[in-house]
Amino acid sequence: MAVGERPLLSNRASSEISNDRDLAEEDALLTGQRTSKSTARSWKLWREIGLFVWAVIATAVVIVLAVLYQKHQDSRDHTALPSGKRNLIFMVSDGMGPTSLSLTRSFNQFRNGSPWSEQLVIDQHLIGQSRTRSSSSLITDSAAGATAFSCARKSYNGAISVTPDHEPCGTVLEAAKRAGYMTGLVVTTRITDATPACFASHVNMRSEEDRIAEQMVGDYPLGRVVDLMLGGGRCHFLPNTTEDSCRSDNKDIVAMAKENGYNYISSRSDFDALKSGAAVNLPILGLFAQTDIPYEIDRRNEEDIYPSLDEMALTALSALSKATEKSDKGFFLMIEGSRIDHAGHHNDPAAQVHEVLAYDKAFASVLQFLENDSTEGIMVSTSDHETGGLAAARQLHDSYPEYLWYPGPLANASHSAERLTQEYQKFLSTSPSEDAIVVHVQEAFSSGLGIKDASEDEINNIVKNPNSAQYGFSDAISRRSQTGWSTHGHSAADVNIYSSDPKTAFALVGNHENTEVGDFLRDYLDVDVESVTKELKEKGVDLMVEGVNGTRVGWMGPMPMEGQRLDGQNHLATYGGDFRRRGLRHGEGCGCGM
Numbered sequence: 122m123a124v125g126e127r128p129l130l131s132n133r134a135s136s137e138i139s140n141d142r143d144l145a146e147e148d149a150l151l152t153g154q155r156t157s158k159s160t161a162r163s164w165k166l167w168r169e170i171g172l173f174v175w176a177v178i179a180t181a182v183v184i185v186l187a188v189l190y191q192k193h194q195d196s197r198d199h200t201a202l203p204s205g206k207r208n209l210i211f212m213v214s215d216g217m218g219p220t221s222l223s224l225t226r227s228f229n230q231f232r233n234g235s236p237w238s239e240q241l242v243i244d245q246h247l248i249g250q251s252r253t254r255s256s257s258s259l260i261t262d263s264a265a266g267a268t269a270f271s272c273a274r275k276s277y278n279g280a281i282s283v284t285p286d287h288e289p290c291g292t293v294l295e296a297a298k299r300a301g302y303m304t305g306l307v308v309t310t311r312i313t314d315a316t317p318a319c320f321a322s323h324v325n326m327r328s329e330e331d332r333i334a335e336q337m338v339g340d341y342p343l344g345r346v347v348d349l350m351l352g353g354g355r356c357h358f359l360p361n362t363t364e365d366s367c368r369s370d371n372k373d374i375v376a377m378a379k380e381n382g383y384n385y386i387s388s389r390s391d392f393d394a395l396k397s398g399a400a401v402n403l404p405i406l407g408l409f410a411q412t413d414i415p416y417e418i419d420r421r422n423e424e425d426i427y428p429s430l431d432e433m434a435l436t437a438l439s440a441l442s443k444a445t446e447k448s449d450k451g452f453f454l455m456i457e458g459s460r461i462d463h464a465g466h467h468n469d470p471a472a473q474v475h476e477v478l479a480y481d482k483a484f485a486s487v488l489q490f491l492e493n494d495s496t497e498g499i500m501v502s503t504s505d506h507e508t509g510g511l512a513a514a515r516q517l518h519d520s521y522p523e524y525l526w527y528p529g530p531l532a533n534a535s536h537s538a539e540r541l542t543q544e545y546q547k548f549l550s551t552s553p554s555e556d557a558i559v560v561h562v563q564e565a566f567s568s569g570l571g572i573k574d575a576s577e578d579e580i581n582n583i584v585k586n587p588n589s590a591q592y593g594f595s596d597a598i599s600r601r602s603q604t605g606w607s608t609h610g611h612s613a614a615d616v617n618i619y620s621s622d623p624k625t626a627f628a629l630v631g632n633h634e635n636t637e638v639g640d641f642l643r644d645y646l647d648v649d650v651e652s653v654t655k656e657l658k659e660k661g662v663d664l665m666v667e668g669v670n671g672t673r674v675g676w677m678g679p680m681p682m683e684g685q686r687l688d689g690q691n692h693l694a695t696y697g698g699d700f701r702r703r704g705l706r707h708g709e710g711c712g713c714g715m
């Protein structure tokens with residue numbers, strides 16, 4: 122029972138406390154008021170003696186505890202981190218705050234008919250919390266968030282492993298590669314998106330994904346540093362002369378990757394040929410979607426097209442483990458549940474719970490890998506920030522709300538709002554009649570979301586205003602489940618930290634700054650990140666590359682415009698505006714301003 126709910130002074134008559142003095146003491150504890158004077162002098166004397174003895178004992182205990190704690194700290198510093206061969210798996214649940222887990226846990230229990238004691242796997246490995254602010258805002262974006270992990274430095278929103286004064290900062294992955302570790306990145310978004318980009322590239326603005334693609338395959342001062350990349354974002358690697366490209370120039374980054382030694386794969390059959398990692402030849406670049414890999418809620422119905430996060434994670438673990446079998450160094454692998462964040466941006470609770478479950482599955486696989494593998498290893502998992510200002514509650518009417526949240530409407534949805542919107546826009550491009558449009562939208566509600574009682578308003582809004590379709594579909598589920606959202610962007614909430622081994626990850630137990638997560642990664646691997654920073658600065662000093670309109674700019678690309686750096690809302694605009702594929706209107710806009 123919380124203190125505030127204590128029936129403070131009630132039931133006194135029936136209380137076991139019988140004497141007046143004890144009652145007065147209790148009042149003092151509960152109300153903070155002084156007790157009334159005791160009348161007995163001898164009682165006062167004994168009380169003072171008692172207090173004195175108590176003070177002496179308490180002081181002694183504090184001193185002993187302090188000494189023991191110091192001893193513990195010393196021994197931890199010297200012995201807890203392994204000294205031999207080791208593997209580090211760093212997992213990022215982009216945009217997943219604590220409420221995403223409440224939502225997903227309840228959803229899972231509802232769907233499985235399991236008891237309320239059932240937890241997710243990840244729930245059982247909670248060790249701490251991370252504070253997420255960036256150098257430019259209390260609300261970070263994924264770029265500054267990942268820079269805190271990769272460089273252990275705070276930087277501005279939009280920074281891809283560059284400092285606020287636009288110097289490159291060496292990353293844990295780059296330093297691991299230099300030290301002889303094998304390295305990998307596994308994501309469900311574009312491999313050029315902010316989180317993976319921060320481990321193996323350096324640009325002043327996260328929107329420079331074309332440049333990021335070049336750097337990630339080795340066209341930058343350090344050469345090739347990533348041995349394995351699996352994810353989406355093919356369009357940034359293809360020249361603008363091809364149909365699937367979203368590059369603004371005609372550079373062929375796949376060809377560049379091959380020149381640098383990469384085996385390039387891009388299809389489900391290519392992926393299956395890797396035999397869950399047994400047949401991987403490193404280095405490998407696997408790009409399985411033109412942009413992002415579809416949400417899990419959609420992907421699972423299209424398993425013959427896209428690999429899941431878990432499949433990619435298992436493949437990477439097995440390949441990197443095999444490749445380091447005979448090495449005295451292990452590997453560093455970053456695995457990101459990238460689109461938990463997107464479901465938050467889209468305010469789509471049904472898409473989100475399936476993204477979190479997919480992450481939980483990969484999380485369980487990593488735990489199992491660590492258990493099986495004879496090499497020492499650890500997994501640390503955290504989020505860069507919360508997205509959506511998600512609440513497992515929503516007040517729908519003026520009257521005082523009932524305390525209810527319903528997982529049912531999430532369980533009935535079989536499509537994301539994003540996918541329904543893509544299908545809707547494709548349908549609209551065939552110039553259908555207004556009646557046909559109404560029927561299409563009704564059908565989307567009923568068979569896509571399991572909503573049979575869509576109101577006239579809900580349907581009309583989407584018919585009359587196709588740009589708001591995605592928000593309309595998400596909102597229908599959110600209202601019926603009474604899920605609340607406070608933003609289409611990020612929030613400043615603290616996020617959780619998890620680990621397979623809380624003893625070794627003791628430095629992350631409790632509440633920490635996100636840069637301390639970055640500190641732990643480099644400390645665990647025992648790598649020299651500062652010398653990488655030095656190398657980047659020295660080799661990059663005169664390195665110019667092509668900017669816009671035939672100008673030359675430094676190798677980290679153009680600077681953000683004045684003021685832009687402080688704009689905490691850039692994330693949504695940036696990733697929404699990313700899809701520059703010619704001639705294709707994509708259904709990304711949330712329509713939330715309309």
Ligand SMILES: *[C@@H]1O[C@H](CO)[C@@H](O)[C@H](O)[C@H]1NC(C)=O
Pocket residue numbers: 361362369370371372
């Ligand atoms: C493709 O890229 C080249 C430069 O590499 C540019 O001159 C051309 O305008 C681009 N074409 C399109 C259609 O964007």
Ligand SMILES: *[C@@H]1O[C@H](CO)[C@@H](O)[C@H](O)[C@H]1NC(C)=O
Pocket residue numbers: 435486487489490493
């Ligand atoms: C761990 O070992 C078990 C038993 O050999 C095997 O079934 C499982 O696939 C392994 N899992 C991983 C992630 O290596």
Ligand SMILES: *[C@@H]1O[C@H](CO)[C@@H](O)[C@H](O)[C@H]1NC(C)=O
Pocket residue numbers: 529530533571572
């Ligand atoms: C989910 O679908 C089932 C079967 O169509 C239906 O009986 C139930 O009412 C639906 N639940 C919600 C919350 O819409």
Ligand SMILES: *[C@@H]1O[C@H](CO)[C@@H](O)[C@H](O)[C@H]1NC(C)=O
Pocket residue numbers: 669670
């Ligand atoms: C590049 O040139 C075009 C056409 O001259 C101009 O509209 C655009 O503003 C220029 N872009 C930059 C960033 O200078």
Ligand SMILES: [Zn+2]
Pocket residue numbers: 215216262263462505506
């Ligand atoms: Zn993010």
